[in-house]
Amino acid sequence: MVKLAEWRGKEIFRRYGIPIPSGRVVRSAAEAADVVRTGAVALPVVVKAQVLAGGRGKGGAVRFASTPDELQAVVSAMLGMQFKGETVKELLLEPKVAVGRELYLSIALDRSARVPLLIASGQGGVEIESMADDQLLRVPVHPFVGLAAYEKLRVGGVFSLTPPASKELGGLLDALWQAFQREDAELVEINPLAVVDGHLVALDAKVIIEDDASFRHPEYAEIRDDRTPLEEIAREKEIAFVQLDGDIGVIANGAGLTMATLDVLSQFGGKPGVFLDLGGTDDPNKVTEAFLLMAKARPSVVFLNIFGGVTRCDTVAKGLVAAMTQVPDSDRFPLVARIRGNNEDLGRQILESAGITALSDLKASAQAVVEAEKQRKAGGGS
Amino acid sequence: MTVLVDSDTRVVVQGITGHQGTVHTVQMKLFGTQVVAGVTPGKGGAQVEGVPVFNSVADAVAKTGANVSVIFVPAPFARDAFVEATDAGIRLAVIVTEHIPFHDMLTMFHYGRLRGTRIIGPNCPGVAAPGKAKAGIIPNVVFRPGRVGVVSRSGTLTYEIVNGIKEVGLGQSTCIGLGGDPVVGTSFVDALPLFEQDPETDLVVLVGEIGGTAEEEAAEYIHQHFSKPVVAYIAGRSAPEGKRMGHAGAIIARGRGTAASKRSALMQAGATVADFPYDVPALVAQRLREAGNR
Structure with missing residues (x-):
């Protein structure tokens, strides 16, 4: 899942022919001054922080400036500010426009129906979660067909536009559909889609690109605005890695088993912190990498x-034993290992010869993990 | 008659010369499956573990009578591999490949629907009927022939639970691993009617996860149409909102797809819902006793 900043989403819209304001991205006050001085964007301007979280308008992440001095003050205040855990590094400057009506338009996947679903509303500009259900038009889009003329008319019906905007809608809908399909998007959202001087303009852009399509979209591989550094390393090693609030590290194989492990730990009062899913691997090196990565997260105790x-148990055991010799003393952690299944006995032998106890019962193991964490905390973290 | 695969199943492995394709060809054969052909374009004429390799699925079908495909080809080529199998007359394709873009899966799903080919997966463990056949990668050791059906969105968690069923002295009729991707070819609602009609299944274990609404839809189906006892487990009760938990599908978004909503829907539909995976086997045994099947 690659969430794109607004300006990147708008760049996609522009390529597909969806009208956007002519803005510029700046990363310093000097750049902002240049943009206005050269007339690339004319005052008065709207200054929008390029963060991924929503609610920017209310949170002070969208501001206005009418003079060069005001712009300097606004840009200086916004660059470097914290917004819902993100640091503002980029600002989008656009000409301030007189917005007529605000509409809502998006396409995302409907998993149950297994078709893309277009959602339209005549009441845009607010988050879709706060819109009443009866104000949303839902149009399933067959992937082989795209939007048929009658479906576009239905969207036009809820927007109740007048020319020229009404004439522009069909082309805009086709463009949004094409962007969704060809860019391998999980979501394309225009909120608001505004009427400005009688014309349709996308005033915001929310685009999420699917990771799995990176083989045909290498251009998105470089964008990693929304990952923690450890999540980034894990991604490079093809290990699923999630950071939560607790201190216990969990290494399991398979998403379902990992989640079940978290559930069992929580039941006994353990707070999982790092969740690491080996997936189906039979490479001991990958197991070693996973443990070294886990060590970097400084867990209080690790549950394997x-x-x-x-994945064979002996493979995991070999990788684990190799990893334990490489973890620096300062990063060492107590370990509870529970292995079952293919080559279980062999795996247990390898672990035990390296001084690691391997259990087989999930419940007992989870209790042992929580106990180990208690002891470590009681012992002052030694 | 059984669910999806049986003794008449003749498997063609697409991508048989790759590492996973070869490893699991051996395992499927050890399970007792008739693996009659492999396909890797350009490697026709070769043999892998005694299985003849063909250049195309059409060749494989013509020469060996293959009727089920298990697909291991890498994600960028999976869509075309599935279309090839469908065009060659294959009506059940088990897609093990992970990381297939969902846009490709949408194409595959709707193409399969037009042509009458069912997909299990992608990113799935596949289907196994102990004593009969296996099309996929579920480890052989967890099985024992019996009368419990298993349908699951998970991988290893399924193995764990299937193994647990064996350890309490019961066995399985058919186990289907649906896969946890956002778009799956066969969902719970698609799979449950197969078990309802299967005279060899007395009870179904449903293993779900957070994310999406497939379990809620299954509950609705069970309530209205399913006559056999159901024991369910939903993974991810402790998962926080907005974090993707490994499977692309396993995410709680905007408060939807929570374990609580799935559990309560299933309970209301009459299913017995286990709190933890290790509780499932005993609950299965109990429901079977109550139903008078043991």
């Missing part, structure tokens, strides 16, 4: 829970 299927 493996059910060997594609």
Whole structure:
């Protein structure tokens, strides 16, 4: 999931022929001054922080400036500010426009129906979650067909536009659909789609690109605005890695088993912190990498829970023993290992010869993990 | 008759010369499956573990009578591999490949629907009927022939639970691993009617996860149409909102797709819902006793 900043989303819209304001991205007050001085964007301007979280308008992440001095003050105040955990590094400057009506338009996947779903509303400009259900038009879009003329008319019906905007809608809908399909998007959202001087303009852009399509979209691989540094390393190593609030590290194989492990730990009062899913691997080096990555997250205790299927227990055991020799003393952590399945006995032997106890019962293991964490905390973290 | 695969199943493995394709060809054969052909374009004429390799699925079908495809080809080529299998007359394709873009899966799903080919997966463990056949990668050791059906969105968690069923002395009729991707070819609602009609299944274990609404839809179906006992487990009760938990599908978004909503829907539909995976086998045994099947 690659969430694109507004300006990147608008760049996609522009390529597909969806009208956007002619703005510029700046990363310093000097750049902002240049943009206005050269007339690339004319005052008065709207200054929008390029963060991924919503609610920017209310949170002071969208501001206005009418003079060069005001612009300097606004830009200086916004660059470097914290917004819902993100640091503002980029600002989008656009000419301030007189907005007529604000509409809503998006396309996303409907998993149950297994078709893309277009959603339109005549009441845009607010988050879709706060819109009443009866104000949303839902149009399933068959992937082989795209939007048929009658479906576009239905969207036109809820927007109740007048020319020239009404004439522009069909082309805009086709463009949005094409962007959704060809860019391998999970979501394309225009909120608001505004009427400015009688014409349709996308005043905001929210685009999420699917990771799995990176083989045909290498251009998005470089964008990693929304990941923590450890999540980024994990991604490079093809290990699923999620950081939560607690201190216990969990390494398991398979998403379902990992989640079940978290559930069992929580039941016994353990707070999982780092969740690391090996997936189906039979490479001991990948297991070693996973443990070294886990060590970097400084867990209080680590719970290894493996059910060997594609992944054999002896492979995991070998990788684990190799990793333990490489973890620096300062990063060492207590370990509880629970292995079941393919080559379980062999895996247990390898672990035990390296001084690691391997359990087989999930419940007992989870209790042992929580106990180990208690002891470590009681012992002052030694 | 059984669910999806049986003794008449003749498997063609697409991508048989790759590492996973070869490893699991051996395992499927050890399970007792008739693996009759492999396909890797350009490698026709070769043999992998005694299985003849063909250049195309059409060749494989013509020469060997293959009727089920198990697809291991890498994600960028999976869509075309599925279309090829469909065009060659294959009506059940088990897609093990992970990381297939969902836009490709949409194309595959709707193409399969037009042509009458069912997809299990993608990113799935596949289907196994102990004593009969296996089309996929579920480890052989967890099985034992019996009368419990299993349908699941998970991988290893399924193995864990299937194994648990074996350890309490019961066995499985058919186990289907649907996969946890956002778009799956066969969902719970698509799979449950197969178990309802299967005279060899007395009870179904449903293993779900957070994310999406597939479990809620399954509950609705169970309530209205399903006559056999159901024991369910939903993984991810402790998962926080907005974090993607491994599977692309396993995410709680905007408060939807929570474990609580799935559990309560299933309970209201009459399913017994286990709190933890290790509780499932005992609950299965209990429901079977109550139903008078043991």
